[in-house]
Amino acid sequence: RRGKMAKLTQLIDNEVFRAYATYTAIVLLKMMLMSLITAYFRVTRKAFVNPEDTATFGKGESAKKYLRTDPDVERVRRGHLNDLENIVPFVGIGLLYALSGPELSSALLHFRIFTGARIFHTFAYLIPLPQPGRGLSWAIGYSVTFSMAYNVLKTLWLL
Amino acid sequence: RRGKMAKLTQLIDNEVFRAYATYTAIVLLKMMLMSLITAYFRVTRKAFVNPEDTATFGKGESAKKYLRTDPDVERVRRGHLNDLENIVPFVGIGLLYALSGPELSSALLHFRIFTGARIFHTFAYLIPLPQPGRGLSWAIGYSVTFSMAYNVLKTLWLL
Amino acid sequence: RRGKMAKLTQLIDNEVFRAYATYTAIVLLKMMLMSLITAYFRVTRKAFVNPEDTATFGKGESAKKYLRTDPDVERVRRGHLNDLENIVPFVGIGLLYALSGPELSSALLHFRIFTGARIFHTFAYLIPLPQPGRGLSWAIGYSVTFSMAYNVLKTLWLL
Numbered sequence: 001r002r003g004k005m006a007k008l009t010q011l012i013d014n015e016v017f018r019a020y021a022t023y024t025a026i027v028l029l030k031m032m033l034m035s036l037i038t039a040y041f042r043v044t045r046k047a048f049v050n051p052e053d054t055a056t057f058g059k060g061e062s063a064k065k066y067l068r069t070d071p072d073v074e075r076v077r078r079g080h081l082n083d084l085e086n087i088v089p090f091v092g093i094g095l096l097y098a099l100s101g102p103e104l105s106s107a108l109l110h111f112r113i114f115t116g117a118r119i120f121h122t123f124a125y126l127i128p129l130p131q132p133g134r135g136l137s138w139a140i141g142y143s144v145t146f147s148m149a150y151n152v153l154k155t156l157w158l159l
Numbered sequence: 160r161r162g163k164m165a166k167l168t169q170l171i172d173n174e175v176f177r178a179y180a181t182y183t184a185i186v187l188l189k190m191m192l193m194s195l196i197t198a199y200f201r202v203t204r205k206a207f208v209n210p211e212d213t214a215t216f217g218k219g220e221s222a223k224k225y226l227r228t229d230p231d232v233e234r235v236r237r238g239h240l241n242d243l244e245n246i247v248p249f250v251g252i253g254l255l256y257a258l259s260g261p262e263l264s265s266a267l268l269h270f271r272i273f274t275g276a277r278i279f280h281t282f283a284y285l286i287p288l289p290q291p292g293r294g295l296s297w298a299i300g301y302s303v304t305f306s307m308a309y310n311v312l313k314t315l316w317l318l
Numbered sequence: 319r320r321g322k323m324a325k326l327t328q329l330i331d332n333e334v335f336r337a338y339a340t341y342t343a344i345v346l347l348k349m350m351l352m353s354l355i356t357a358y359f360r361v362t363r364k365a366f367v368n369p370e371d372t373a374t375f376g377k378g379e380s381a382k383k384y385l386r387t388d389p390d391v392e393r394v395r396r397g398h399l400n401d402l403e404n405i406v407p408f409v410g411i412g413l414l415y416a417l418s419g420p421e422l423s424s425a426l427l428h429f430r431i432f433t434g435a436r437i438f439h440t441f442a443y444l445i446p447l448p449q450p451g452r453g454l455s456w457a458i459g460y461s462v463t464f465s466m467a468y469n470v471l472k473t474l475w476l477l
Contacts, residue, residue, distance in 0.1 A: 085398065131370050
């Protein structure tokens, strides 16, 4: 048992994998934060989608007026979906990239730029900042994931 | 070849990783089930979104009336999206957590509470149960993932 | 340091894991492509959802007419969400499956059928092809993921 444990934890001892784990945890926590922001706007804007969620605001017809969409709620939800569309490929391709044996400096560069770009993207979406702020931060994160995928496929096919 | 295989399967022989694999497979299968429930409600409620999907119900104008939203279909779809938003972080952070060398008992506690909370969440959403049933089960799953992320970052930064 | 690196890269040297990495990178890149197709249709159809995105097309009232939904944009977005719902389980369950020590030929069969089915699904959705083309390709990908999950749980519980 002890021996197997030791071997398993070699993965988490590897510097590139530690970097991957750190930045993956950060961007996934950032994505999870969108749920809390959505809940905050739903409660403060009184804009719900499920009838059972409005029960605390009144019964019957008086509660029905809270079943509505709100621009701020929808904006956070779009940011959340954009996170899913971009952070899922980062987590999946990033794992393969971390296991493909890149230089630590290259790996850190990829992970840090992606994480920074996605945090900026969230601010750009929620404030909102004028374009092309949000578009550029999206494109930077997208390019980082594409670069990692390119490195993975190059390692798999050419080595 | 044989030697490499043996080393690779050490991961699946590790008890914590086996627990992670079991509960990850279960929650991902549960999430996949939402697609079947959506399809079931789309067919029984005759509520479709793509024109080509209504062709079996008639041609031209007579089929157009089936291009509509249905409250039951939309409810399942919201449950499915909520699964994506919560199960994706669990799978990603859970993998890092499993590799960070937690106690088996702690790991099982995390995985089992999350899995139970998400199964309850699905029933609470689809029946639907009165609040705060669904809200609480969502918060429990969310907290478990947050706790695993905290443990991962603590392991990475302090050890 | 060198020794740990060597051990880490054993994972990427394993033939089944290499196959998993290759097809996972391909389907995740395919999913990422949906973002570019959405952006293409948003710009060519002039159909946006965020007020700040229409600023380049005019100011005030003249730009508001571009805040609208377009059937082609919505179609790509549905395809993208369907990818998330199906490719996320493939990536998660596929990793566990690759680590559960399957025969290389079985693994390649699973990965190749899934990848082919999802690429066909995208064409079927975007052209669009008449049903049951899209439905069948969805069902094939779904079945492959289910088969991998079955193999994972069988390995975990019976060995």
